[in-house]
Amino acid sequence: MPFAPRTRVARPLLPVVALLLPVLVLFAMVGAAPAQAADGYRYWSFWQRGGDGGGWSYATQGPSSARPADGDMIGFRFAVSEDSNDATRPRGMADFAAVCADTPATDGTKRVAVVIDFGTATDAPDRRTPPTPRTECARVGEDASAGEALAAVAKPLRYNSAALLCAVSGYPETGCGDKVSTSEDAHAAPKGDGGKADGGSGPSAGLIGGLAAVVLLGAAAVWQARRRRV
Structure with missing residues (x-):
């Protein structure tokens, strides 16, 4: 009991x-x-678009090898991306006719519309606001490469020893294809009131x-x- x-x-x-x-x-x-962080790279991606106003396509050749034709468009975008499938396209809807409207055709040359997108503050190494995106019409020789067209309108360019494009018009000042954690850097989820990333798994x-x-x-x-x- x-x-x-x-x-x-x-x-x-x-x-x-x-x-x-x-x-x-x-x-x-x-x-x-543990929080899993995917690896990405901060770099200038290279894009191509025909003069018919179609969408951007990730270039299969480097700027030094690609040979755009008269009336083509090339684009360069600085951003953090995991790979070519994740790369961010240049912004803006300008077409060749608009970019090169004031550049008449001449014999022995070709005109290439160049779109230069410096990305956003999130993409920037120091989180500062980058230069404003711009478009230029490059008049170059008939056999000129995309890299030569870019150099004609956006000097100074900076390359590394492996011929990777590191800077356009001097931007960024340092770094070249730097490896970053995309979950904590450019692709971080918006933060709520508590300072934690929303949308976690x-x-x-x-x-x-x-x-x-x-x-x-x-x-x-x-x-x-x-x-x-x-």
Whole structure:
């Protein structure tokens, strides 16, 4: 008989523990899961577009190899990208006719519309506002490369030892294809009032708190039911 009260108190606790255990495990998993950061690169991407006003296509050749024709458009965009599939296109809808309207055709040369997009402050290494995007009409020799067309309107250019385009019109001043963490840098999710990145892949604290509240309410109901039966 002296042990009966202890048995009545301990037995109702078992379903409470069973209900709380999944929530505790979930908290542990969320706290232990590290944030995964994808690797990207901050660089000038090279794009091509025909004079018919079609969309931009990521160039399959480098600027020094590509040979645009008279009436073509080439574009350069500075941004952080994981790869060519993730690369950011130059902004603006200007076509060849608009860019080269004041540059008449002449024999022995070709005209190439050049779009130069310096990106946004998010793309910039120092987070400062970059130069304003601009368009130029390059008049170059008939056999000139895209790189030569760019050099005709956007000096100084800077290349590294592997012929990677590092700077256009001197921007940026340093760096060349620098590796960055895209989840923490240019592609970071907008931040809410609490300073945490929204849209994460894990369960939110509000969701877990709600689950815990539901479980606790259920545990209380079980406890009350057991007391009535006792």
